[in-house]
Amino acid sequence: MSKISFNNKVAVITGAAQGLGREYAKLLASLGAITIINDIATDEDGNPLANKVVNEIIKGGGHAIANTNNIACKEGITGLIKAVEESYGAIDILIHNAGVFVDKPFLQFEDRDWYDVINIHLNGSYHLLKAIIPLMRQRNYGRIIMITSSVGMYGMANHASYGAAKMGVYGLVQSLKLELEDTEIKCNLVSPLAATGQTSYALNKELHKQLDVEMVAPLVAYLASEECTHNGSTFVAGGGYFSSVGIFEGGGVYIPKEKLSIESIFGNISQITDLSMGVHISSTGQSAKKIFRKIFSGRRANKQ
Missing domain, CATH: 1.10.287 (Helix Hairpins)
Structure with a gap:
């Protein structure tokens, strides 16, 4: 089996400064991709965490640039796309990994608990795809990986806004797969299970050790590759377990x-x-x- 390569492919990864997004970016960069590390997170001194990931990738011989546009709003996405276009002229891969969640009973929600989560997961997906798909259509090529969640597919108490947003992303991809089926643009979903800053609180030490973030990245990288022919599929990945989900x-x-x-x-x-x-x-x-x-x-x- 020949080694899968991403030489000169331009990959935009949102939420890429830490956790799963960081692993996706590092793996693609190690295989030749030009990676755009999009994240608004900062350290305690206010320095963008995206810069740290960029430095790690460059030290490893890869190519990466940092981007701190906020993809929860249309203006931030416009800025992100403009920066990538000006530097590289194309976007081959989008991994929309950025996200937040609110852990609170539904009846205790304030409006912002709903809209903050919906804006980054669902509305952010809309604006990102509306901007990026036309660029991919120009070259009749693209790989899009959207992140869904078991919380959306099966439910979880105290996570109503997150579940609604993630199932909304699922529905969005089911429509896009049909609109893109006559193209070489493939759009798929991944529901990851890994020990990250967002999930560690719910995992005991043994599960934490088993659910290394590195064990999700190979599936995401496959879906981002030219070799991937799937479109509109939903995958589960975590701890070495991989499966497909259907209705x-x-x-x-x-x-x-x-x-x-x-x-x-x-x-x-x-x-x-x-x-x-x-x-x-x-x-x-x-x-x-x-x-x-x-x-x-x-x-x-x-x-x-």
Whole structure:
């Protein structure tokens, strides 16, 4: 198997000054990518943490520049894209890793607890992709990796805004995969599990040791490579475990109009909620076809 290379590929990584984003940037840079380390975080003296990562990459023989634009707002994203365009003229890879979360019961939320999280995860995704995809279309090439979360897919108490934002990103990618399917631009999702500054508080020492951030980066790098042909897929990665996630729909029940009532729903609720005959649904069209097949077969059976 030949070694995957990122020579001269321009990669923008948001939230890249620490944690998972830092590992993504370091790995891509070690394989030849030109990495833009976007992060607003600073140390206790007010120095951008992005500069530290840039220095590490350069010392290792890689190529990186720091960028401190705030991608939670449209103006910050415009500044980021302009800086990259002026320096390199193209963007081949986007890894949108930046994020925040609020750990608080939903009924204790203040408006800012909702909007601060939505702005960076979901609205930031919108503005980033709206700016970057046209540049990728000009060259008919791009690799986009968006970060989702099990909190969005499965839920977690006290993280309502984070869960809503991350599932919003999931839905965004499901639409984009269809709009980009006739291009060489691939857009995928990763749900990482790793011991970072945001997750360490919830992990015991043994789990902390098992969930090294370095063990997520190879999957993200694969999705950023020319070799990746997946589009619209969702992956789970953590501690050496890798898997794919899909939405499944049960076999379903057909109830004719003349028999449809609240009571008939109650009487069929076990079958309605049964997922043992579930099938993977990858598009709205596929879901609609499945529904209509059930309706038409049910009507035929009802006439007999």
